[in-house]
Amino acid sequence: MKVERLAIPDVILVTPPRFSDNRGFFSETYNIQRMKEAGIDLPFVQDNQSLSREKGVVRGLHCQLDPYAQGKLVRCTRGAIWDVAIDARTGSPTYGKWVAAELSENNWSQLWIPPGFLHGFCTLTDNAEVQYKCTALYDKASERAVIWNSKELAIDWPMKAEDTILSEKDLQAPEFSEAKGWFQYK
Numbered sequence: 570m571k572v573e574r575l576a577i578p579d580v581i582l583v584t585p586p587r588f589s590d591n592r593g594f595f596s597e598t599y600n601i602q603r604m605k606e607a608g609i610d611l612p613f614v615q616d617n618q619s620l621s622r623e624k625g626v627v628r629g630l631h632c633q634l635d636p637y638a639q640g641k642l643v644r645c646t647r648g649a650i651w652d653v654a655i656d657a658r659t660g661s662p663t664y665g666k667w668v669a670a671e672l673s674e675n676n677w678s679q680l681w682i683p684p685g686f687l688h689g690f691c692t693l694t695d696n697a698e699v700q701y702k703c704t705a706l707y708d709k710a711s712e713r714a715v716i717w718n719s720k721e722l723a724i725d726w727p728m729k730a731e732d733t734i735l736s737e738k739d740l741q742a743p744e745f746s747e748a749k750g751w752f753q754y755k
């Protein structure tokens with residue numbers, strides 16, 4: 570399995586092998602031992618899947634507060650997305666910095682986003698299907714969001730604001746300064 574630590578080294582891009590033959594392919598998309606060797610060793614308790622019908626859908630930037638803070642292992646099984654992780658851990662040397670990776674049905678990569686990060690993505694194709702494993706259960710009261718195009722974060726999204734589609738909730742999210750103190754760097 571290919572393993573790459575990104576500019577924020579706690580964020581890890583992994584690419585499991587795909588074995589192709591005349592029928593199609595086979596792939597171990599999650600193997601606890603290989604993920605542990607890659608540095609992803611928290612237990613997962615919930616699997617999620619979303620479908621975004623159109624290119625330009627933005628979901629995020631989302632997190633849950635402790636004790637429901639979630640690590641997420643994200644992949645794209647249909648189409649392509651641009652996935653972004655933002656370090657929101659107070660005291661972290663990379664606090665307020667972001668990293669991104671393209672995840673697609675073609676490159677077969679998965680992005681590990683630890684607890685204490687905000688997460689979001691935009692779809693690069695129509696009908697983008699995203700599946701991700703989470704280390705904590707959904708807890709509505711613990712959910713928090715930061716605005717996707719935060720001036721403070723200056724995320725270099727690969728599309729213009731006028732081409733995006735967001736939920737009402739995400740359009741009303743506050744600036745990153747609101748996230749101060751949500752998480753501590755451990």
Ligand SMILES: Cc1cn([C@H]2C[C@H](O)[C@@H](COP(=O)(O)OP(=O)(O)O[C@H]3O[C@@H](C)C(=O)[C@@H](O)[C@H]3O)O2)c(=O)[nH]c1=O
Pocket residue numbers: 617619628629630631632641688689690706707736
């Ligand atoms: C996230 C979530 C939502 N829901 C419900 C609440 C709501 O009625 C409906 C849609 O929820 P949302 O609009 O929050 O879905 P969405 O905007 O796709 O939220 C997701 O965005 C990405 C970026 C993440 O990182 C995820 O953790 C999650 O926050 O699904 C659950 O039942 N369980 C869950 O775990």
